[in-house]
Amino acid sequence: MTQFHLILLMFFLFISGCAQKISPINTENTLHSNLFEEHSVWQVQGKLAFISPKERQSANFNWQFDNAKQHLILTSFIGTRLLELIEHQNHSELIYDGKTYLDDNSSALIKRLSGFTLPMSQAPLWLSATVESDANEYDTQQRLVSTTWVDPQGQVWHAKYQKYSLHRQMWLPSRMILTHKNLSIKIQLNKWQF
Numbered sequence: 001m002t003q004f005h006l007i008l009l010m011f012f013l014f015i016s017g018c019a020q021k022i023s024p025i026n027t028e029n030t031l032h033s034n035l036f037e038e039h040s041v042w043q044v045q046g047k048l049a050f051i052s053p054k055e056r057q058s059a060n061f062n063w064q065f066d067n068a069k070q071h072l073i074l075t076s077f078i079g080t081r082l083l084e085l086i087e088h089q090n091h092s093e094l095i096y097d098g099k100t101y102l103d104d105n106s107s108a109l110i111k112r113l114s115g116f117t118l119p120m121s122q123a124p125l126w127l128s129a130t131v132e133s134d135a136n137e138y139d140t141q142q143r144l145v146s147t148t149w150v151d152p153q154g155q156v157w158h159a160k161y162q163k164y165s166l167h168r169q170m171w172l173p174s175r176m177i178l179t180h181k182n183l184s185i186k187i188q189l190n191k192w193q194f
Contacts (some may be wrong), residue, residue, distance in 0.1 A: 036128050036170055039194045041066045044127070046189040053182055065124055070106065085109075127189075129161050129173050143171045155180055167192045 043064045050057045059082055064071040069087040076082060084095040085106060092106040093112065103109035122160045125131045135148040148158045163175035172192050 036130055036172075040068075041194070043193045044189050046187060048188070049147045049186045051186065063127070070123065091146045126159060126178075127173070129164075129171075129176075131159070141171065165192075167194060 005114075023028045041064075043062065045060070047060050048059065059074045059076060062073045069089075070085065071087065072085045075081040076192075082096075086093045086095075087106055091102055091104055092094050092109045094109050096103045101109060101113055103112055114143075129144040131144065131147050131149070133147050133149050135146075136144055137146040139145050143164050144161055146158070146160050148156065149158055158179045159176060160179075161173050163173070164171040165174040172189070173187075174189050176187050176189070178187065
């Protein structure tokens, strides 16, 4: 059960979106956001490592976004499926260890299974580096390099975008770190598809 909770915690942190203030951003970053928002169907594959003072867990992921519905699969490095989250029109489904758990939405499902609440609907902004926040910091090419926000539960999160790759005229993250207190998630985004 402890491994299940660690896997879920890693999952929560990975897809934790951002509660942010909307602030005007320069023209170049707005163009990037608009280009990304034009795509209602996309997929990203990669690796993540969940690091806490007591333990380190890693997994591969395949995360799909299709017209505002998410589908996430976490697998071990030898290909064993750890969990799968699927959002349907009227409910969400989490499959773990051969068992299926259902709820009206992903956030409620995750909270019911783990006690954690997470803003699933904002995950695409955080993952694609299109977050709008007063704390945003940009490099000379107007790519987001750092941001800090407070989630709806009052927890402070920090994201650092370490590397970008150019895809369809968009600079998309290829390496980043998400931190909250003594938790850290290193994320490598290997393949974006539209």
